[in-house]
Amino acid sequence: MKKWTTSKLRKCKGVDKIAAITAYDAAFANLFSGTGIKMILVGDSVGNNALGFDSTLPVTMDMMVHHTAAVSRGAGDVHVVADMPFLSYQIDDNEAIRNAGRLIQEGGADSVKLEGGSERAALVRRMVDNGIPVCAHIGLTPQSVLAFGGYGMHGKDAAEAERLVASAKALSEAGAFAIVLECVPDALAARITAEIPIPTIGIGAGPHCDGQILVMHDLLGINPPDRAPKFAKRYAEIGDAVRKAVSEYVAEVGSAVFPKERK
Ligand code: KIV
Numbered sequence: 001m002k003k004w005t006t007s008k009l010r011k012c013k014g015v016d017k018i019a020a021i022t023a024y025d026a027a028f029a030n031l032f033s034g035t036g037i038k039m040i041l042v043g044d045s046v047g048n049n050a051l052g053f054d055s056t057l058p059v060t061m062d063m064m065v066h067h068t069a070a071v072s073r074g075a076g077d078v079h080v081v082a083d084m085p086f087l088s089y090q091i092d093d094n095e096a097i098r099n100a101g102r103l104i105q106e107g108g109a110d111s112v113k114l115e116g117g118s119e120r121a122a123l124v125r126r127m128v129d130n131g132i133p134v135c136a137h138i139g140l141t142p143q144s145v146l147a148f149g150g151y152g153m154h155g156k157d158a159a160e161a162e163r164l165v166a167s168a169k170a171l172s173e174a175g176a177f178a179i180v181l182e183c184v185p186d187a188l189a190a191r192i193t194a195e196i197p198i199p200t201i202g203i204g205a206g207p208h209c210d211g212q213i214l215v216m217h218d219l220l221g222i223n224p225p226d227r228a229p230k231f232a233k234r235y236a237e238i239g240d241a242v243r244k245a246v247s248e249y250v251a252e253v254g255s256a257v258f259p260k261e262r263k
Helices: 006-011 027-032 061-074 092-107 120-131 140-147 158-173 186-195 237-254
Strands: 016-022 039-042 078-084 111-115 134-139 178-182 200-203 210-213
Touching: 027 210, 039 061, 039 200, 039 210, 061 078, 061 092, 092 111, 092 120, 092 186, 111 140, 120 134, 120 158, 134 158, 158 178, 158 186, 178 186, 186 200
Parallel strands: 016 039, 016 210, 039 078, 078 111, 111 134, 134 178, 178 200, 200 210
Antiparallel strands: none
16 A cells, blocks of 8 residues: 555545554554554654653654654554744744754655644644655644643633634745644534635544544553543553563562573
């Protein structure tokens, strides 16, 4: 099967739902390829899921390039979108394009994702004009957690809902190929999905989006239940399986059952 390009992903709108997942290394990217997953996000959530930080804010460009390159090596035909980390695109448009270029040239990403609404439309237009495919991200944008004061829902009041609809339209008109809607009410996600021509990818945004994305550590049960968001579904309990396997190994080493004597 050929690579899931942005144009193939755009054609899924209204026809075929897009299931996406995060990954941060080649081993898991390789496990996900061939499952029907169309898009892997190398999220800056690598910070709080794999690197031991308590938010995405400490994640740097060098970290994103390193993890993106690993995922790209394992992803096969799955589309790899790489997150632009905090302050890699907010300060200066030229620097933003250079940083997006690093994710593509050094990281092997197929596209980049950045957070923000209408205020990012001009930057998205410049990136797209320079050959960089962009996935937008509105609603709860975790890089603004300090400004928001937490990870709650967005777009619950009418004025903010209208702002999010206007942002989605501006980003789509600027050339974004898809847009992540994070933690917005189901009805608002349904409205945005109906009103823009590009796929919406929901996370905590209900069932009406064109696709869904989950953080792999939530989906696979690697994060403890009290750390996973309520909307996430745990399809496995890998954390329990790992603990059980490693405890068994420790016990077998302790009792000299492993390794067996070689003849
Ligand atoms: O970094 C990430 O994992 C994300 C998803 C929550 C969409 O941006």
